[in-house]
Amino acid sequence: MQGISIALAVAALFAVATLPAVKEAQAQSVLRIAMTAADIPKTSGQPDQGFEGNRFTGIPLYDALTHWDLSSATKPSVLIPGLATEWKVGDADKTKWTFKLRKGVKFHDGSDLTADAIVWNVEKVLNKDARHFAPDQIGVTISRMPNLVSARKIDDFTVELTTKEPDSFLPINLTNLFIASPAHWQKKYDALGSVTDPAERAKQAWAAFAADASGSGPFKMARFSPRERVEYARNEAYWDPKRRAKLDRVVLLPMPEASSRTAALLSGQVDWIESPAPDAVPQLKQKGFVLYTNAQPHVWPWQFSFVEGSPWLDRRVRHAANLCVNREELRQVLGGLMEIPKGTVPPGHPWWGNPKFDIKYDLKAAQKLMSDAGFSATKRLKVKTLTSASGSGQMQPVPMNEFVQQALRACYFDVELEVIEWNALFTNWREGAKDPKSRGANATNVTFAAMDPFFAMVRFTSSKTQPPVSNNWGHFVNPEFDELIAKARTTFDDKGRDAALARLHARIVEEAPFLWVAHDVGPRAMSAKVKGVVQPKSWFIDLATMSMQ
Amino acid sequence: MIFYASKRILFTLPIMLGVTIVCFALVHLAPGDPLVSVLPPDASQVIKEQMMALYGFDRPYHEQFLRWLWRALQGDIGTSIRTGRPVSTEISKAVGNTLMLAALATAIGFLLGTLFGFVAGYFRDTWVDKAASALSVFGVSVPHYWLGMVLVIIFAATLGWLPPTGAGPGGSEDWKWNWVHVQYLILPAVTMSVIPMGIIARTVRALVAEILSQEFVVGLRAKGLSELGVFGHVVKNAAPTALAVMGIQLGYLLGGSILIETVFAWPGTGLLLNDAIFQRDLPLLQGTILVLAMFFVVLNLVVDVMQTILDPRIQRA
Numbered sequence: 029m030q031g032i033s034i035a036l037a038v039a040a041l042f043a044v045a046t047l048p049a050v051k052e053a054q055a056q057s058v059l060r061i062a063m064t065a066a067d068i069p070k071t072s073g074q075p076d077q078g079f080e081g082n083r084f085t086g087i088p089l090y091d092a093l094t095h096w097d098l099s100s101a102t103k104p105s106v107l108i109p110g111l112a113t114e115w116k117v118g119d120a121d122k123t124k125w126t127f128k129l130r131k132g133v134k135f136h137d138g139s140d141l142t143a144d145a146i147v148w149n150v151e152k153v154l155n156k157d158a159r160h161f162a163p164d165q166i167g168v169t170i171s172r173m174p175n176l177v178s179a180r181k182i183d184d185f186t187v188e189l190t191t192k193e194p195d196s197f198l199p200i201n202l203t204n205l206f207i208a209s210p211a212h213w214q215k216k217y218d219a220l221g222s223v224t225d226p227a228e229r230a231k232q233a234w235a236a237f238a239a240d241a242s243g244s245g246p247f248k249m250a251r252f253s254p255r256e257r258v259e260y261a262r263n264e265a266y267w268d269p270k271r272r273a274k275l276d277r278v279v280l281l282p283m284p285e286a287s288s289r290t291a292a293l294l295s296g297q298v299d300w301i302e303s304p305a306p307d308a309v310p311q312l313k314q315k316g317f318v319l320y321t322n323a324q325p326h327v328w329p330w331q332f333s334f335v336e337g338s339p340w341l342d343r344r345v346r347h348a349a350n351l352c353v354n355r356e357e358l359r360q361v362l363g364g365l366m367e368i369p370k371g372t373v374p375p376g377h378p379w380w381g382n383p384k385f386d387i388k389y390d391l392k393a394a395q396k397l398m399s400d401a402g403f404s405a406t407k408r409l410k411v412k413t414l415t416s417a418s419g420s421g422q423m424q425p426v427p428m429n430e431f432v433q434q435a436l437r438a439c440y441f442d443v444e445l446e447v448i449e450w451n452a453l454f455t456n457w458r459e460g461a462k463d464p465k466s467r468g469a470n471a472t473n474v475t476f477a478a479m480d481p482f483f484a485m486v487r488f489t490s491s492k493t494q495p496p497v498s499n500n501w502g503h504f505v506n507p508e509f510d511e512l513i514a515k516a517r518t519t520f521d522d523k524g525r526d527a528a529l530a531r532l533h534a535r536i537v538e539e540a541p542f543l544w545v546a547h548d549v550g551p552r553a554m555s556a557k558v559k560g561v562v563q564p565k566s567w568f569i570d571l572a573t574m575s576m577q
Numbered sequence: 578m579i580f581y582a583s584k585r586i587l588f589t590l591p592i593m594l595g596v597t598i599v600c601f602a603l604v605h606l607a608p609g610d611p612l613v614s615v616l617p618p619d620a621s622q623v624i625k626e627q628m629m630a631l632y633g634f635d636r637p638y639h640e641q642f643l644r645w646l647w648r649a650l651q652g653d654i655g656t657s658i659r660t661g662r663p664v665s666t667e668i669s670k671a672v673g674n675t676l677m678l679a680a681l682a683t684a685i686g687f688l689l690g691t692l693f694g695f696v697a698g699y700f701r702d703t704w705v706d707k708a709a710s711a712l713s714v715f716g717v718s719v720p721h722y723w724l725g726m727v728l729v730i731i732f733a734a735t736l737g738w739l740p741p742t743g744a745g746p747g748g749s750e751d752w753k754w755n756w757v758h759v760q761y762l763i764l765p766a767v768t769m770s771v772i773p774m775g776i777i778a779r780t781v782r783a784l785v786a787e788i789l790s791q792e793f794v795v796g797l798r799a800k801g802l803s804e805l806g807v808f809g810h811v812v813k814n815a816a817p818t819a820l821a822v823m824g825i826q827l828g829y830l831l832g833g834s835i836l837i838e839t840v841f842a843w844p845g846t847g848l849l850l851n852d853a854i855f856q857r858d859l860p861l862l863q864g865t866i867l868v869l870a871m872f873f874v875v876l877n878l879v880v881d882v883m884q885t886i887l888d889p890r891i892q893r894a
Contacts, residue, residue: 066839066852067659076659163631164661167612170624235661254662254670255852256748256844283742283842284851287726291741294734451857458622496622 056276057576059558060298062283068258071249072238073149073208074165078420079477079567080302081168082204084280088260088571090206090243093127093146094199096479098562098570099270101322104377105479105566107200107522111141111207111244115199117520122194129185133267135209136249137242143181148210150179150189159226160213162234173201174482194518196525200480212242246273246572257281266572274560274575290553293317299555299576306363306424312553320563321549323367323374325478328423330413330432330471330543331488333461333502338470339411340502344397346540350387351394352439353545358431362424367547371537372478372485374547379481381530383537387544394439403440411436412444414466415473419450422475423548429473432545460495461502471543472501477567481529485536486513504541582882589874596874597649600866601642604859611859612658632658645863654867655860664864667849672831672868674749675838675845679830681766686773687823690716693774694781694819699808701786709778716775722836725768729840732764739764742842749844765841769834773826780822784815817888824880828873 063069063084065077073090075081087098095110097103111130118124133141151158153169154177170176175191176198182188191198217233241249244267247260258280262273281298283289286305292298294315304312304319313319330349332340340346355368370387373379403409415429416422426447433443446467448456456465457474466472476499478484487493489509493500512535516528536542552569554561557577563569605611611634612625629635633644648655654664690713697709733741745751745758752758788794788811797807831846838847846869853862 066848066855070660163628164658166624167628231656231661238661253748253750254660254667255849256744256750281743281842285839285842288729288742288840288842291726291729291734295737295741297733297740297742451855496625 057274058277058279059275059300059571059574059576060279060281062281062289062292062298062301064284064286064289064302065282066284067255067282068252068280070165070168070238071241071252071258072162072165072234073206073241073243074153074162074168074204075206076168079479080420083568085258086206087245087568088247088278089241089245089249090208091133091245092204092206093202096203096564096566096568098564098566098568099573101562101564103565105325105564105568106378107203110203111146112202117194117196122518122520123191125189125191125198126182127187127189129187130267131185133244134265135212135242135244136263137209137212137215139209139211139242141207141244142184143187144184145207145210146187147179147181149205149207150176152208154178159217160210160230160233161227162230164234169205172204172480172483173198176201194520196517196520197481201482203480206243208237209242209244212240213237216240246271247278250277255282271570271572273572275571278571293553293555296555299558300552301554302552304551304553306365309363309365309551309553316556317553318556318558318561319551319553320561321365321551322563323565324548324550324567325373325484325565326421326475326548326550326567327369327372327478327484327542327544328366328421328428328473328475328546328548330473330545331501332504332541332543333466333470334504334541335461335502338461338502339409340470342401343540344401345403345409346543347385348394348397348401348439349436349441349543350385350540351390351397352441353432353435353543354389355546356389358428358546361427361431362546365549365551366423367549369544369547371533371544372542373533378526379484379529379533381532381534381537383534385538385540387537391438398440405440408440408442410442410444411471412446412467412469413471413473414446414448414453414456414469416450416453417447419453419475421477421548422450422473423546425473428545432543457499457501458495458497460500463495474499474501475548479567481516481532485529485532486516488541489513489532489536502541506539509535509539581885585878585881589878592874593871596870597646597867598642600863600870601645604862604866605638605641611857649867654864657858657861659856659858659861664861667861668846668865668868670749671844671846671849671865672872674744674843675831675847677752678762678765678769678838678843678845679827681762682769682830683773683823683827685766685770686826687777689770690774690777691781691819693778695785695812695815697778697782698785698789699811701782701789706782710782713775713778713782716771717779718775719771721768721771721834722840724771725765725837725840728764728768742840744844765837765843768841769830769837773823773830776826777819777822781815781819784818785811788814817884820887821880821884824876824883828876831869831872831876 063080065080069075069077069081069085071085075086091111093110093112095108096105097108098105111133112127113130115125115127129143135141152160152162153166155161175193175195176189177192178190180188213233216236217229220229220232223229223232239252246263246266248263250261251259260278262276266272283292286303289301290305290308293301309319332346334341359366359368371383415425417426429445433445436443446469453474459465476483487498488500489504490513491505491510494503495501512532516525516532519525519528558574559577560574562573612628633641656663657667693709693713697706700706729741732739740761743761745761794807797810835847835851838845839851846865850865853865
């Protein structure tokens, strides 16, 4: 009897001890998310950590001049107005763009959004003489809008942006320029009066801003613990009623280890995990968790070398490789967590373009192409591919590459895989196939995002983007492609630009500078209590529409 | 004693300089781009060159090293490229968290290790010895990240008794010494304690077995001293070596276990290093390695001096 009493007392003590946390979670609707990042992506307005940063510390906290439409799970995610209600390129000078700003938008600190704020945010990365110049934000900003050179206020709600050459991609690029509050930054700067060096003072002001950020997004920063968590509260005054948040709070936790994220979800520590471990998916489903997936604009390829002596110079060989991989089998290997590619973008996308070459599994056709190219079971073709053991967006690089290696054996390829460290592979992407660090490889396996025409197509097929300028690793040079790119860049009506991009995409698929293996599906597992989830065909997702039951 | 301590402190100076050179060379020799954390791979060469100049990575290595060393001597070990926060702030917070974890893990490891070691040594060649030795071999051999995952699956995901990750419901900044928070410490500390437990147990077992075979123990018993009294003498003779081993183990644990802290998302030096490595955040990586190496050097110094206090023969040697 005494033993039972003690056990009850211990249980009661345990219950009392854990009560405050439970009560807090019940009183408010709190959504707790485990990210794959090892640290909280930057919160100062230009997130790092790839698109996971934009997803969790960009879009919820900030607005950009243009937004991605994240409201549909079935339609392609297209460009929509954000802080700008309309925009147009100059009639005479195609390097000048006029953006009309939304009126009545306030930053979280209460200051107003005006054209000055847009100019200030452009200058933070483009004007070295600006007091608030932020070197650590240059990389993630300018690389995503390479042609933007300046911004000028026309009136309080009109701003003019200038590009160094006519560039119809600018409105798409601008989804990456998140607008931070100049007034809030100034407060942080003013509080650092004891720091005499202006550059150091600006740097410290940005660090202080990151810990107490102010944008104009549907969520406000409520708490920031470096490397551990960031918490958001609802922005009651958000300008878009459709995106006014239903959740009281959102808690974001960095959790890089997949099995830890899975355990955190199973134990109820979090309500949502990014990228669950594939082998845990059946268990999660069995326990009532919901798995969300959708085709992402993500490409898992082999990017071929076109330098002299490369075995991939022959188009028949490139086509044969694309026809030789049974992607349906690969999908089964990955527990269903991949999409079968038909090109860089899928059919139905505005840039699809109906290419004449159909990427599919057709072993006989592949073998015939290889025979025509002079190869057979006895005269095999040696190829070498660089890959990594892990890395952002790489999915499961080693098992996937081994699958491709095995598949290509049936088409007379002998594939040598060279696995190198992820950062080294990443860096080599811009060094190119001719660089000694490529170790004589004829292909590289670096995955990429395909949301924006420059990143999806142009950087791999333009003669101007050969290493070390950008990621045309294989030195693919074709004047026809340069013309198609120039046409797309200088077509300023949306439909015309998309049609030009569709022609470019069709030709890319036909010429096959890649072996397209898979598209990621952005798997995320959630508690059934999370409602209103729309997983769009995008790297991003809108937290504002979600609620907790 | 003061002369011995001064001599040992003097010896640590070239070691510290060597540490700074090695840690600078290691992070710069590793492949990859030092600006990978702030510069996406698709950034143009022009931007890359501009950024290299802004961060001073375009200067010769020896110049970069001397500038860094000069600032480090003044207590400034730089600013994280990625976050813009001072490296010293990042490290001090992480060291505090790792210290908490390492101290508990060392305490568990030392207590169980010495217990198993003494028992095994005292009852050598019996089933007690075999059982205690088996446990210590398990401790040394088991991959601790695997053990961590197994413990998480059992105690967090299946039984739901303990939280799987993190440093408290509100993070380490809200840490309080109550059950709500301490429960977050249990699984990582137990996982971390397994290695020192195994090593200390094996060391102590060998020591006890050796001491028990020495003539002075026979003499003590012949004089009629009780077994407890004999045991006391054995403990006193084994203590300096056990302490030295514990010091080294504490040093290792203070370095934080990258794998354990990653598995448990524990915000210590291991997780910090992991992040710095993957982000190629050189100032953070350099600063963290430097501070941890210095910890190790200082800890060894303290252990050496304490050993001398416990056993003055070491000073004469």
